[in-house]
Amino acid sequence: MVRRRWRCAGGVVKAPRTIPPPVRDAQARASDPATSVFVSANAGSGKTHVLVQRVIRLLLAGVPPEKILCLTFTKAAAANMAERVFTTLGRWVTLEDDELDAAIRDAGIAHPTADLRNSARELFASTLETPGGLKVQTIHALCTRLLQQCPFEANVPARFTVLDDRDQTEMMERASLAVMLDASRAPDSAIGRALLAAMANAADVTFKDVVREACLSRDHFMAWTDAAGSAETATRQVSAALGVEVSDRLDDIDREIVDGPNLPRPLWQGTATALAAGSNADQAQAGRLAEAMRATDTAQVDEYLNLFLTDAKTPRASVVTNRFRNKNADLGNRFDAEALRLPPLIEKRRAITTRDRSEALLHIAIAVAANYRREKLTRGLLDYDDLIDKTLALFASGASGWVHYKLDRGVDHVLIDEAQDTSPRQWDIIAHIISEFTAGAGARDNLMRTVFAVGDEKQSIFSFQGAAPREFDARRRELKKKFEDAEMRFESIPFTYSFRSGHAILKSVDHVFRDETIYRSIHAEKAYPLHEALADAGPSQIDLWELSIADDRQDIEGWRAPFDGVPVTSAEVKLSKRIQGEIRRLVDGGTATGRLGNRRRLTYGDVLVLVRRRGNLFDAVIQALKHARIPVAGADRLKLTEHIAIIDLMNLADALLLPQDDLALAVALKSPLFNLTEDELFTLAWNRKGSLRDALTAHAAERGEFRSALDRLAGCERRFRTETPFAFYAWLLGGDGGRARILRRLGHEANDALDEFLELALSHEKKAPASLQGFMAWLRAADTEVKRDM
Structure with missing residues (x-):
């Protein structure tokens, strides 16, 4: 058994932990710098530790820092990995010989020597001082660096700027607005007709989101339309896929539906009268037919079809009753014949509707995408998809030999973290980088060159950002063949032990994924590796609760209740109260936590609540915990302009910019910035x-x-006229004590929102005239989301 000291996030060294020999052996094999390795590792199995250990062992083996490339999925992960490497190397500088020997053995080298100790102590300085240093970056950062090195070969601006999410949103808004204005000026043009169709069939916000998604779907939607060459060609392809002709029109189908041979419109009045004399079910049908007679155009067709379709748009089991058939045999036969005639027409109508809406989307999205591309080109900007596309094109171009030469002399070892979230196109870039590792001049001077990848298909973000979990396994098999054909060492190593989870947790995961259908959906192999907890893991338990169901009674809310509030009788609120009660019971009941030999009482900070998505339940749980006065870190993400502290700051700006805006000033005065009570505000407002x-x-x-509120307001009025938005708000929150007052009322959760607000104020000044009016308009136009470091 090997004992290892583990360091927690706060830097406090935890008690030593016993590592079983199989785990130790798997970690040593995975971090072997002479072997290419693909590691399949579940959460909490120590994969990041092994990745860091592999970097350190590469450095100990004499690999120059600039020859190592570490690719991570996020900037935060890159920063964390680099910090862990430098922390370890920095600590080695101060260790005594015996302690350093133990640390080197812990890194996987069984027999440290005096020379190795000397090298280990020099690694920290050499890694920091080496030009280029240790490259730990995201795939997009790598692409940026490559394109900056070869702008001419990549056909990109020499001093291009990477477009961030906020600027991209603004550019998409401008591109969309330009298309809408063009369409409104020429309603008879193709783009004008497309806009009319979109307005008739989709809400403004929804359609804008769909257009944005289409324009940014580079690998699918835009690739298809670019290949088609025009919206008309793409529309013909849509028509063929839906089984309709390009010449088919919705109006023709609608007329065929309501003026068919069985129940044409001239017969509707008499039919409705006959139905009204029948049973309750027949009378209901009479009401539907009467609604159809009152309606016009498309609405009339929809109402008529309601006679034959349920609310779920499925065929009715019986259109009229047997009693009606007995009294009105001819009409009963007509209804039966109509019920048989309509289904193909309904399907065709749906297909044409889908085709027409798709055509509208095609025309508008292609025009918006063209405007968006034009502005990027004019301003010398590249977005994140451009970075991937341009880099792939660079490798596929005639200059690929030059790029490979530069890369070949710069990278000998590639390490990939969170490989399950790497998209196929990102894998293609990595494949180009390592393509010479096993062949040609890349295998120069018998130099050992390796690839290391670690991931867990079960944790994949799936289609988000193009991630494909099966790609991890496919690339593993592909590289395994290449390295083995080149007679180079390659291993696939599963990490089956968990340092984090207990036995019950792991068994529940295994229970799900032992189903071959589920496992084979993300992995090509049939044998699913079972996972094990360490011997000293604490007890674990999984409770499955019954579903919470909303009460039948409707909760009566006061007239002041918010429109978007969740009723207290809803399933979400009931479940949130149960979660809150369970947390309280566990903590107050003295529940023990921690691994064996290091047990302690559970605290609120030990509890993590996970939800599938941020919705009503997410908000209800936070609200229930706060109402119960249980300390809670709050949401991990927040919409900046929806945070109460930011709303107060924005209302103050509105009041300063327009002194006649009494509502904005009232909100500001009641906020922590001025701290007037409702009674005091009423005194000011009443009878003024x-x-x-x-x-x-x-x-x-x-x-x-x-007097205090007036003096503070007067100070704000003087400053905002002469200072930039950032300087004004920095004074308001800092020098004037606004941040402290906000935190006293709203808690420390508001810190993240305030910091982001100030950062955005500073960012706005770098790209636009520094005016409070402009900053407010810019802030409201973008949907800024703050990702809090929990």
């Missing part, structure tokens, strides 16, 4: 002669609270 600002001036002498 002029604006709320005038009322505050008039009442300033009556109370100290009013």
Whole structure:
């Protein structure tokens, strides 16, 4: 058994942990710098530790830092990996010989020597001082560096700028607005007709989101339309796929539906009268037919079809009753014949509707994408998809030999973290980088060159950003063949032990994935590796609760209740209260936690609540915990302009920019920035002669609270006219103590929102004139989401 000291995030060294020999052996094999390795590792199995150990062993083996390339999925992961490497190397500098020998053995080298100790102590300085240093970066950062090195060969601007999400959103808004204006000026043009069709069939926000998604779907939607060459050609392809002709029109199908041979419109009045004399079910059908008679155009067709279709748009089991058939045999036969005639027409109508909507989307999305591309080209910008596309094109171009030469002399070892989230196109870039590792001049001077990848298909983000979990296994098999054909060492190593989870947790995961259908959906192999907890893992338990069901009764809410509030009788609120109660029970009941030999009482900070998506349940759980006064870190993500602290800051800006805006000033005065109560605000607002600002001036002498609020407001009015938005808000939150007042009322969760707000104010000044009005408009136009470091 080997004992290892583990360091937690705060830097405190935890108690030593016993590592079983099989785990130790798997980690040593995975970090062997002379072997290419693909590691399949579940969460908590120590894969990041092994990745860091492999980097350190490469450095100990004499590999120059600039020859190592580490690719991660996020910037945060890259920073974390680099920090762990430098922390380890920095600690080695100060260790005594015995301690350093133990650390080197812990890294996987069985027999440290004096020379190795000397090299280990020099690694920290050499890694920091080497030009280029240790390359730990995201795939997009790598592409940026390559394109900057070869701008001419890649056909990109020499000083291009990478487009961030906020600027991309703004550019898409401008591109969309330009297309909408062009369409409105020429309603009879193809783009004008497309806009009319879109307005008739989709909400404004929904359609804008669909257009944006289509324009940014580089690998699918835009690749298809680019290959088609025009919206008309793409529309013909859609028509063929749906089984309709390009010449088919919705109006023709609608007329065929309502003026068919069985129940044409002239017969509707008499039919409705006959139905009204029948049973309740027949009378309901009479009502539907009457609605069809009152409607016009497309709505009339929809109402008529309601006679034959349920609310779920499935065929009715019986259109009329047997009693009606007995009394009205001819009409009963007509209904039966119509029920047989309509289904093919309904399907064709749906297909044509889909085709027409798709055609509208095609025309608008292609035009928006063209505007978006044009502005990028004009301003010398590349978005994240451009980085991938341009890099792949660079490798496929005639200059690929030059690029390979530069790369070949710069990278000998590639390490890939979170490989299950690497998209096929990103894998293609990696494949180009390592293509010479096993052949040609790349295998120069018998130099050992390796690839290391670690991932877990079960944790894949799946289609998001193009991730394909099966790609990990496919690339593993492909590289395994290449390295073995070149007689180079290659291993596939599963990490089956978990340092984090208990026995019950792992068994539950195994229970799901032992189903061959489920496992084969993400992996080509049939044998699913079972997972094991360490011997000293704490007890674990999985409880399956019954579904929470909303109460039948409707909760009566006050007239002041928010429109988007979740009723207390809803399933989400009921479940959130149960979660809150369970957490309280576990903590108050003295539940023990921690691994064996290091047990302690459970605290609220030990509890993590995971939900499938951020929706009503997400908000209800946070609200329930806060109402119960249980300390909670809050949401891991928040919409900046929906945070109450930012709303207060924005309302203050509105009041300063337009002094007549009494509502904005009232919101600001009631906020922690001015801290007036509702009664004090009522005193100002009730029966006032002029604006709320005038009322505050008039009442300033009556109370100290009013005088303090007036003085602070006057100070804001003086500053915002002469200072930039960032300088103004930095003074308001810092020098004037606004941040402290906000945190006292709203808690430390508001810190993240305030920091992001200031960062955006500073960012806005770098790209636009520094005006408060402009900053407010810019802030409201973008949907900024803050990802909090939990």
